[in-house]
Amino acid sequence: MSKARAIGIDIGGTSLRAALVDSSGHILAREETATLAQAGPQAVVQQIADLVAKIAPDRTGITGAGISSPGPIDTERGLALGVPTLAGWSDIPIASMIQTALNLPVRLENDAIAAAIGEWKFGAGQGLSHLVYVTISTGIGGGVIADGKVLRGRMGMAGHIGHMTIERDGAPCACGNRGCWEAYASGTAFARRISPHFPNPKSAFAAAPSGDPRALQLVTEQADWLGIGIANLLHLFSPQTVILGGGIANGFPLLLPGITHRVQANAMPAFRDVPIVPAALGENAGLIGAAAMVM
Amino acid sequence: MSKARAIGIDIGGTSLRAALVDSSGHILAREETATLAQAGPQAVVQQIADLVAKIAPDRTGITGAGISSPGPIDTERGLALGVPTLAGWSDIPIASMIQTALNLPVRLENDAIAAAIGEWKFGAGQGLSHLVYVTISTGIGGGVIADGKVLRGRMGMAGHIGHMTIERDGAPCACGNRGCWEAYASGTAFARRISPHFPNPKSAFAAAPSGDPRALQLVTEQADWLGIGIANLLHLFSPQTVILGGGIANGFPLLLPGITHRVQANAMPAFRDVPIVPAALGENAGLIGAAAMVM
Numbered sequence: 001m002s003k004a005r006a007i008g009i010d011i012g013g014t015s016l017r018a019a020l021v022d023s024s025g026h027i028l029a030r031e032e033t034a035t036l037a038q039a040g041p042q043a044v045v046q047q048i049a050d051l052v053a054k055i056a057p058d059r060t061g062i063t064g065a066g067i068s069s070p071g072p073i074d075t076e077r078g079l080a081l082g083v084p085t086l087a088g089w090s091d092i093p094i095a096s097m098i099q100t101a102l103n104l105p106v107r108l109e110n111d112a113i114a115a116a117i118g119e120w121k122f123g124a125g126q127g128l129s130h131l132v133y134v135t136i137s138t139g140i141g142g143g144v145i146a147d148g149k150v151l152r153g154r155m156g157m158a159g160h161i162g163h164m165t166i167e168r169d170g171a172p173c174a175c176g177n178r179g180c181w182e183a184y185a186s187g188t189a190f191a192r193r194i195s196p197h198f199p200n201p202k203s204a205f206a207a208a209p210s211g212d213p214r215a216l217q218l219v220t221e222q223a224d225w226l227g228i229g230i231a232n233l234l235h236l237f238s239p240q241t242v243i244l245g246g247g248i249a250n251g252f253p254l255l256l257p258g259i260t261h262r263v264q265a266n267a268m269p270a271f272r273d274v275p276i277v278p279a280a281l282g283e284n285a286g287l288i289g290a291a292a293m294v295m
Numbered sequence: 296m297s298k299a300r301a302i303g304i305d306i307g308g309t310s311l312r313a314a315l316v317d318s319s320g321h322i323l324a325r326e327e328t329a330t331l332a333q334a335g336p337q338a339v340v341q342q343i344a345d346l347v348a349k350i351a352p353d354r355t356g357i358t359g360a361g362i363s364s365p366g367p368i369d370t371e372r373g374l375a376l377g378v379p380t381l382a383g384w385s386d387i388p389i390a391s392m393i394q395t396a397l398n399l400p401v402r403l404e405n406d407a408i409a410a411a412i413g414e415w416k417f418g419a420g421q422g423l424s425h426l427v428y429v430t431i432s433t434g435i436g437g438g439v440i441a442d443g444k445v446l447r448g449r450m451g452m453a454g455h456i457g458h459m460t461i462e463r464d465g466a467p468c469a470c471g472n473r474g475c476w477e478a479y480a481s482g483t484a485f486a487r488r489i490s491p492h493f494p495n496p497k498s499a500f501a502a503a504p505s506g507d508p509r510a511l512q513l514v515t516e517q518a519d520w521l522g523i524g525i526a527n528l529l530h531l532f533s534p535q536t537v538i539l540g541g542g543i544a545n546g547f548p549l550l551l552p553g554i555t556h557r558v559q560a561n562a563m564p565a566f567r568d569v570p571i572v573p574a575a576l577g578e579n580a581g582l583i584g585a586a587a588m589v590m
Contacts, residue, residue: 009565072565081565130449144444146453153441153533154425155565160530165461165523165565177561216588236454236531238448268458270367270376270450 007056007065007104007293009048013037013085016044018051020062021291025122027284029055039163040088041080041097047103053158064105064294067098068114069284071141075156078108084231084265085179093156107293111286113159115279116143118289132239133279134161134230136248139174140182144237151237162186166228178210181232185225187247194218205251219251223258230259232265234274252278302351302399304343305406311339313346314579315357316586317474318552320417322579324350335383336375336392344396345532359400359552360394363581366436370451402588406453407579410540410574411438412445413584418575419538427534428574429456429525431543434469435477439532444483446532453552461523475584476527480520489513498515500546511527514546518553518578525554529569540574547573 003023008170010017012035020163023101031051032256036043067204078095099106109117111289116125116133117163125131129148136139144151151158162182171189175221183189190201197214198204207215230242244252255275264272298318301517303310307330316322316398327347331338367376373382373390394401404412411420411428420426424443434458439446446453457477458470466484467476478484485496492509493499502510525537539547551571559567576583 068389074565130453131557146441146448149442149444151441151446151532154535154569155533157533157565158425158441158531158532160563160566163530163560164459164527166463168462168523176562177563228463232459235454235458236444238450238452238455240449266460268367268455268470268472270369270452271455274449 003065004295005051005061006063006291006294008287008289009065009098010053010067010068010114010286010290011035011044011070011086012250016047016051016056017286017287018048019291020055020093021277021288021295025118025292027166029051030287031055033276037085039079040104041092042085044086045097045101048098054101054171060102062092062104064107065098065102066114066290066293067095067106067108068111068118068290069108070096071110071160072157075106075108075110075152077155108291109293110143110156112141112154112160113143113156114146114289114293115285116289117292118285119243119245119279120128120145121292122288123285124277125241128239128240130244131241132233132238133245134233134239135246136185136226137187138245139188140229142233144239146237151234161229161233164229164232166195166232181225181229185222185229190222190248193221194278201247202250205254208240208254219254220258222254226255227259227262228266230276231263231271234263234271238271239274242274242276243279244276245282249278250261259266299358299590300356301358301361301586301589302347303363303582303584304346304360304393304407305363305585306330306339306365306381306580308365308389311346312582313343314586315350315352315583316334317584320413320583320587322583325582326350328452330381332380332555333382336381336387336389338399339381340360340396343393347397347586352397357399359402360393360397361409361459361568361585361588362390362401362403363406364389364403365583366405366455367452368405369405370405370447372450400589404585405438405451405454406435406590408438408445408447408451409584409588411440411584412578412587413576413580413582414538414574415440416542416587418580419572420536423535424535425532426536426538427532428529428538428540429528430541431480431521431539432482432541434483435524439534441532456524456528458461459527461527476520476524480524481518485517485543486522488516497545500549503549515551515553518550519557521550522554522557523561525571526558527563529558529566533566534569537569537571538574539571540580544573
């Protein structure tokens with residue numbers, strides 16, 4: 001008996017990835033290329049079609065293609081609303097363009113929600129009914145599973161967790177506002193804080209275990225900012241688990257004590273025992289989650 | 296043809312209310328008494344049974360009883376977990392105790408979620424798929440409808456929106472943490488800020504329209520704190536509407552300009568056009584919502 005298979009596509013501002021995924025979440029074939037981010041939507045759609053032709057020359061048994069895209073996108077209507085990292089992706093019916101190019105059912109999803117689905121179905125959140133997936137990289141994104149369903153909201157735009165204010169009129173954020181969680185706890189913010197002392201987050205994480213006091217202090221501070229936002233997410237969504245992904249996950253074991261310390265201080269008692277765990281699927285979470293949406 | 300009817304019960308630390316509600320959300324009968332908050336759970340259960348006997352001497356066609364309770368409660372298991380305003384409500388199977396006393400199917404819900412259901416089914420949120428209900432009174436509570444479903448989360452404890460940090464290590468909150476939204480924007484916080492100048496919020500709201508500069512400044516400040524949290528909720532849940540209820544709703548027309556100003560400044564463009572509206576059902580939202588849960 002042949003198992004159902006689906007295509008996952010992960011559109012990033014830098015890399016474009018496509019994978020053929022089976023119903024157990026295993027990647028059967030995978031291709032990646034540099035996104036033609038400045039060439040307009042039609043060029044990227046053609047890149048997607050070319051990748052899919054490579055990973056799935058035979059379409060037999062393929063149920064569809066799930067698309068993970070950076071936001072803001074309106075996933076109810078399949079529209080890109082003005083994606084800052086992709087030129088020309090403004091009020092573009094990207095889902096139907098890809099559907100036409102591939103001649104397959106297509107489902108469009110915000111990238112952090114797609115990754116949350118991947119972790120839920122096949123990663124660190126398997127079997128749970130309620131989870132929050134947090135991706136900490138250039139910015140902070142999130143995807144929420146609640147009551148056994150993906151939380152989407154109006155236009156599929158729920159989970160923009162990086163832009164909750166945690167300091168009124170605080171540090172400037174890339175979104176134009178001030179005091180967003182992302183402005184303090186993203187990989188970008190961490191890299192900026194460590195830059196007088198370390199060339200990159202990886203080197204700070206490498207120096208901390210040997211007791212370098214500067215590295216320890218910077219990692220503790222980063223963990224504290226992460227913990228503030230995570231405690232908020234516990235109160236807002238009441239997950240069974242918080243899953244941390246993105247580039248920062250490399251430092252997870254070093255960050256966890258500081259995160260836990262802040263969460264224990266900030267969360268009400270009934271929320272304090274919720275586990276905080278690292279993502280299991282790494283950079284493939286979005287690809288696998290996108291495919292899972294059309295299985 | 297007789298319509299289905301259900302009982303709604305709203306347990307408060309001060310008042311205990313019960314209503315018989317029809318399938319259009321109309322209250323057919325209503326009784327209220329002072330809660331025996333210090334007498335233990337069994338006494339309150341007896342009060343509930345007495346009220347229900349008054350409003351529904353005939354049980355014909357009654358589908359069940361929905362219970363709105365202050366938190367923290369575990370609505371998955373029907374347990375009160377340690378309600379601060381009700382003595383002895385700690386690890387008590389309150390749902391099954393009421394079910395036994397009434398001999399009716401019972402469903403237990405957090406009070407702010409029950410009120411959100413009331414506004415969704417029969418109030419300011421009718422016909423919507425995504426909304427956030429915010430109640431601003433002694434504290435701040437919330438209930439979320441997303442994707443056409445009530446958002447409950449682990450133990451039914453989602454929506455504790457008053458305890459998101461909006462200032463790291465900020466003003467002390469009743470929960471023991473610092474910097475919670477509730478510590479700045481609740482009715483209690485507002486009353487504290489105005490207390491050197493006005494005896495109560497009502498008098499500040501009364502003085503503002505005539506141009507009293509102190510009243511205007513205090514109302515504007517309150518609106519700003521409200522707007523910070525509301526902008527967060529837009530990013531987190533992506534509702535189609537935010538509904539404001541609780542005691543503060545008396546000042547809604549005076550607060551709305553300041554709330555809107557802050558939301559426009561803090562929210563990303565795709566979230567800025569979401570209406571912020573007053574609750575329609577007033578203090579009956581919880582009663583009606585509780586009844587709606589068992590219809």
